[in-house]
Amino acid sequence: MIEWKRWRGWLRAVHRDCGYIAVGFTLIYALSGLAINHxxxxxxxxxxxxxxxxxxxVPDEASDAEAAKRVAEAAGMGAPDDVYRAGDEVxxxxxxxxxxxxxxxxxxxxxxxxxFFLRVANWLHYNRGKKAWTYVADLYAVMLxxxxxxxxxxxxxxxxxxxxxAALVTAGIAVPLVYVLWSGGxxxxxxxxxxxxxLSQTEHER
Amino acid sequence: xxxxxxxxxxxxxxxxxxxLIAAGGALVRLAAxxxxxxxxxxxxxxxxxxxxxxxxxxxxxxxxxxDEGSGDARDFRLRVHxxxxxxxxxxxxxxxxxxxxxxxxxxxxxTGWSLLGGQWKGVQVATLAxxxxxxxxxxxxxxxxxxxxxxxxxxxxxxADAALVTYRLNGKPFSIDHGAPVRGLVPDLYFWKSAKWLTxxxxxxxxxxxxxxxxxxxxxxxPWKEERYS
Numbered sequence: 355m356i357e358w359k360r361w362r363g364w365l366r367a368v369h370r371d372c373g374y375i376a377v378g379f380t381l382i383y384a385l386s387g388l389a390i391n392h393x394x395x396x397x398x399x400x401x402x403x404x405x406x407x408x409x410x411x412v413p414d415e416a417s418d419a420e421a422a423k424r425v426a427e428a429a430g431m432g433a434p435d436d437v438y439r440a441g442d443e444v445x446x447x448x449x450x451x452x453x454x455x456x457x458x459x460x461x462x463x464x465x466x467x468x469x470f471f472l473r474v475a476n477w478l479h480y481n482r483g484k485k486a487w488t489y490v491a492d493l494y495a496v497m498l499x500x501x502x503x504x505x506x507x508x509x510x511x512x513x514x515x516x517x518x519x520a521a522l523v524t525a526g527i528a529v530p531l532v533y534v535l536w537s538g539g540x541x542x543x544x545x546x547x548x549x550x551x552x553l554s555q556t557e558h559e560r
Numbered sequence: 561x562x563x564x565x566x567x568x569x570x571x572x573x574x575x576x577x578x579x580l581i582a583a584g585g586a587l588v589r590l591a592a593x594x595x596x597x598x599x600x601x602x603x604x605x606x607x608x609x610x611x612x613x614x615x616x617x618x619x620x621x622x623x624x625x626x627d628e629g630s631g632d633a634r635d636f637r638l639r640v641h642x643x644x645x646x647x648x649x650x651x652x653x654x655x656x657x658x659x660x661x662x663x664x665x666x667x668x669x670x671t672g673w674s675l676l677g678g679q680w681k682g683v684q685v686a687t688l689a690x691x692x693x694x695x696x697x698x699x700x701x702x703x704x705x706x707x708x709x710x711x712x713x714x715x716x717x718x719x720a721d722a723a724l725v726t727y728r729l730n731g732k733p734f735s736i737d738h739g740a741p742v743r744g745l746v747p748d749l750y751f752w753k754s755a756k757w758l759t760x761x762x763x764x765x766x767x768x769x770x771x772x773x774x775x776x777x778x779x780x781x782x783p784w785k786e787e788r789y790s
Contacts, residue, residue, distance in 0.1 A: 390625075393622075393624055393625060393671070394622055394624070394669065394671040394672065394673055395622075397622075397623045397737065398625075399623075399625070399737075400623075400737065402623070402735070402737070404732075404735065406732065436632070436634065438632075438633050438634045438652075440633060440652045440653040440656045441653070441656035441657070443633075443656070443733070445633050445733075447632060447634075451736070453631070453733075453735070453736070453740070455732075455733040457728070457731065457732075457733070460731055460732070462732045462733060464733075464735040464736075466735070466736070466737070476625075480625075482627065540776075540789055540790075
């Protein structure tokens with residue numbers, strides 16, 4: 355009994371410290387997770403702006419400088435950092451990433467700016483930088499496992515895991531389980547396309 | 561000690577609020593989905609329904625992320641290589657100097673949206689294959705893109721009539737998040753096969769599952785068979 359008390363004390367202490375460390379990570383992963391989860395409904399990384407306007411087409415014989423000046427003025431933009439012409443296109447590039455493209459008489463102005471916090475959070479969540487972040491993310495995942503499991507035992511309470519505790523833990527396990535059963539899981543609508551030569555469908559799985 | 565009644569009230573209120581928001585969201589979605597209903601009633605020339613199962617029509621191409629390339633036409637290079645007699649290395653100007661086509665095509669994202677009736681301008685992959693002289697051994701095509709991304713397709717899919725190396729949609733150039741300056745287009749497969757920030761087209765004998773295919777997505781990706789995942 356005394357031993358268990360001591361263990362619960364340790365669990366609580368480490369749980370609390372892990373919890374403190376987890377705050378920053380959880381904000382990054384949870385907010386980015388919400389943002390990325392709805393990627394089909396919005397751009398989680400950038401504010402996008404696009405507008406089109408019409409101009410008198412730039413004649414082929416116009417110099418690059420002249421073409422750039424006409425297009426930039428029509429678009430209400432300053433002098434570009436780069437001008438590139440190909441076929442019927444005049445492309446102007448700006449240091450802030452803005453692009454102005456004239457195709458015949460149509461000019462498209464494309465601009466974007468990164469979303470505060472989410473751009474960086476998503477970059478971390480996707481582990482785009484690779485390198486050391488892979489190990490940091492692994493560590494965070496292990497810490498979450500600890501938080502989840504230690505949370506079961508660290509406070510005994512009046513009834514321990516009985517009743518409400520058991521019901522909530524069961525619900526947490528049952529929700530994903532029921533969803534998998536209801537949706538058919540990864541095998542649902544698998545559809546077997548023509549298998550590439552020499553390889554079965556399963557050989558493509560990792 | 562907590563008051564059980566207030567806890568119960570809180571749970572009831574939270575549940576009611578959640579239900580209300582969900583019902584509101586469902587209503588908005590149903591009311592705004594005439595385009596999907598309309599598309600579901602249509603058939604393609606090949607007899608298949610215009611809208612594959614599980615898809616919803618949207619009006620604008622959505623950016624779905626990815627590891628971006630430079631986006632600058634000046635930096636663009638397209639290698640056509642692998643099992644070819646004459647490998648090609650094209651810059652943007654050379655690409656635009658080739659025979660251009662505009663194809664009307666619907667595209668279908670594996671996440672469930674479809675964009676219908678887009679006018680895609682570019683060069684047919686079949687034209688590039690002819691120019692490079694693809695050998696008889698080639699059976700698959702690997703679309704290569706910035707930062708090591710690849711997408712694999714069967715040769716017949718990649719050289720289908722509407723399969724393009726494309727640089728304009730509805731008269732507009734692609735923005736960087738849509739693969740500027742040039743992306744692939746294989747419209748009859750889920751849209752991840754239409755690689756953004758295209759850098760190469762490689763003809764191969766044996767299939768090589770690409771970036772998403774190695775991460776659990778279907779190797780073939782036919783939207784009408786809902787080949788979303790492996």
